[in-house]
Amino acid sequence: MNQPAILIVEDEKKLSRVLELELTYENYETKIAANGKDALQLLEEKEWDLVLLDIMLPELSGLEILRRVRRKDQHTPIILLTARDQVHDKVSGLDLGANDYVTKPFQIEELLARIRVHLRSQRKTNQETESLETGELHVDLNTRMVKRKSVEIDLTPREYDLLVYLLKNKNIVLTRDQLIENVWGYDYVGDTNVVDVYIRYLRQKVDKGFTENYIQTVRGVGYVIKDRRQ
Structure with a gap:
């Protein structure tokens, strides 16, 4: 131990x-x-x-x-x-x-x-709290394995951290500044557009090819994953 x-x-x-x-x-x-x-x-x-x-x-x-x-x-x-x-x-x-x-x-x-x-x-x-999930999307926090239905999704470390933070804050609309601070770090210096870039990467892997999109944009505010009870 x-x-x-x-x-x-x-x-x-x-x-x-x-x-x-x-x-x-x-x-x-x-x-x-x-x-x-x-x-x-x-x-x-x-x-x-x-x-x-x-x-x-x-x-x-x-x-x-x-x-x-x-x-x-x-x-x-x-x-x-x-x-x-x-x-x-x-x-x-x-x-x-x-x-x-x-x-x-x-x-x-x-x-x-x-x-x-x-x-x-x-x-x-x-x-x-060893796992996070919404609907068909499941994240095992011990193994860092991400699946949607039975399909395993390969994420980069930053994509994984972004997805986990969104899932830990389901139903809460997160601003770009909040995501920068909590995923990239307190001392990150750079363009907040990096959030939009990584959200696009994440959608390509998590939502593309499925009828329902889990990662939602709230125009003028930020992003949210809403809880999907099966």
Whole structure:
């Protein structure tokens, strides 16, 4: 079984080092980000099983990181590390999608217990969402296999990521900017027309030759896949 990977986003060197040592001892894979920009880069490069996120960070606040992450990822558990007097920030963090918070100074045993709870909950969620589908279209998230009826569809990594994001947000019209940010990444610099190009590629593979088109254009807004119950 792979070690759960935990990202520690904390600018206090002594605290981040203690967390790293304790989590490593508990057989977790760890990485430290000491500022908001480094944290966003690490979140973009790798999937994490859990994130410990300090609210007060240089360059980019923990709440802003949380806001950006939750636009793309609604599932990864995020535990906020907060100061005792940050009541407003705790509330804001929970409203933005944080799963939990601990107040500094905290007992490491309490934090470890909360981490175990959220990792168990996440494993259960992952087991329940191993595939995505609408109508005849099916995506196996473990094998990355895409099928429509019994026909296997070969997608490039970017096409696959785009399809998965559309399916995870069925019935929600997604703008080009949302798709750029969540499929291409926070720091993508380029023309948003790239979305139209890849939607065209995806339609050629997913919809062409079938009577029903799953990928819909909402003129002037963006794109959507609507749920097709069989």
